[in-house]
Amino acid sequence: MIVPATMQERVCPVPHSEQERIQLGHGSGGKLSARLLRDHFLPRFGSRYLHELGDGAVVPVDVGHVVMSTDTFVVSPLEFPGGDIGRLAIHGTVNDLAMMGSKPRYLSAGFVLEEGLELDLLDRILDSMLESAEACGVEVVTGDTKVVERGKADGLYVNTTGIGTSVPGFRPGPTKARPGDAVIVSGPIACHGMAIMARREGLAFDADIESDTGSLVPLVEALRSEIGEGVHCLRDATRGGLASALNEIASASGVGVRLDGSPPVPPAVEAACEMLGLDPLYVANEGVMVAFVAEGDALAAVEAMRSHPIGIRASIVGRVTDDHPGTVALRTGLGGTRVVDMLPGDQLPRIC
Numbered sequence: 001m002i003v004p005a006t007m008q009e010r011v012c013p014v015p016h017s018e019q020e021r022i023q024l025g026h027g028s029g030g031k032l033s034a035r036l037l038r039d040h041f042l043p044r045f046g047s048r049y050l051h052e053l054g055d056g057a058v059v060p061v062d063v064g065h066v067v068m069s070t071d072t073f074v075v076s077p078l079e080f081p082g083g084d085i086g087r088l089a090i091h092g093t094v095n096d097l098a099m100m101g102s103k104p105r106y107l108s109a110g111f112v113l114e115e116g117l118e119l120d121l122l123d124r125i126l127d128s129m130l131e132s133a134e135a136c137g138v139e140v141v142t143g144d145t146k147v148v149e150r151g152k153a154d155g156l157y158v159n160t161t162g163i164g165t166s167v168p169g170f171r172p173g174p175t176k177a178r179p180g181d182a183v184i185v186s187g188p189i190a191c192h193g194m195a196i197m198a199r200r201e202g203l204a205f206d207a208d209i210e211s212d213t214g215s216l217v218p219l220v221e222a223l224r225s226e227i228g229e230g231v232h233c234l235r236d237a238t239r240g241g242l243a244s245a246l247n248e249i250a251s252a253s254g255v256g257v258r259l260d261g262s263p264p265v266p267p268a269v270e271a272a273c274e275m276l277g278l279d280p281l282y283v284a285n286e287g288v289m290v291a292f293v294a295e296g297d298a299l300a301a302v303e304a305m306r307s308h309p310i311g312i313r314a315s316i317v318g319r320v321t322d323d324h325p326g327t328v329a330l331r332t333g334l335g336g337t338r339v340v341d342m343l344p345g346d347q348l349p350r351i352c
């Protein structure tokens with residue numbers, strides 16, 4: 001029988017030897033499963049809803065609408081400069097909830113663990129998830145673990161599903177961009193994809209490149225309180241990079257997007273992209289968002305975003321136009337224009 005610890009009785013995880021690894025029995029639903037839960041998951045996630053160990057969690061929400069979002073994380077490697085799959089799994093779903101204008105509240109976490117996964121590595125990833133969830137102000141309230149045979153998964157995969165509560169009068173959406181809107185990017189692009197690429201391929205660059213994985217919630221809260229309805233749409237520029245996010249919005253809203261120049265890219269990231277022949281506009285980010293904001297609110301929006309460390313380099317990068325609906329165009333340094341299309345395939349697989 002599992003004796004759940006309450007939030008007040010958080011205990012240190014039981015130490016275990018280096019050899020301890022996930023076995024198929026950890027997925028049996030028997031004693032080993034119970035021990036995995038008791039020693040590794042429950043000591044970290046303190047939510048009282050989780051510790052009730054029901055088949056689901058009953059959680060209170062304010063009146064209004066509930067926003068749901070889900071995302072599955074298969075990044076390889078599991079740990080990389082600036083983060084790991086656990087941080088990504090929390091920030092990914094929290095950021096998607098925030099992009100819908102909601103306040104992220106609760107998460108579920110479902111794990112597929114591969115036989116042979118080191119428990120030390122699992123612990124580090126769970127610690128990281130806990131730290132990120134606390135920083136984002138969300139609770140992990142329910143979860144699941146399954147184990148598959150050696151060779152049938154790449155260490156671990158995790159799905160997080162989240163619930164956020166909407167705030168009256170603030171409902172940005174992908175169809176709401178309007179001609180004249182300013183296009184604001186919250187920070188330098190392409191860090192996450194290049195950090196993964198460098199680690200995966202064993203590439204050494206002059207400067208360390210770290211993933212930008214982070215919570216965008218403070219930026220959305222700043223925009224909500226300072227601008228409100230003038231914020232038309234928000235999107236985190238994850239897989240497929242900024243180019244894909246802009247194309248998706250242009251298409252959904254039936255408008256054109258004109259970029260007045262390339263958004264900022266850190267010099268080390270730019271050099272790495274050049275070396276590998278990658279366009280930073282298409283490289284994944286995990287802590288960068290794009291905001292489409294009414295023209296008259298643009299400067300105030302940039303100022304609001306810059307009041308938080310993650311948005312300190314926010315800038316207006318372009319405008320929404322009423323010509324060439326569904327198209328993103330970039331003004332080049334030579335006075336020409338090039339179309340920034342959607343990628344036909346994956347530039348970097350297993351990036352999140």
Ligand code: MG
Pocket residue numbers: 095096099235236238
């Ligand atoms: Mg998203």
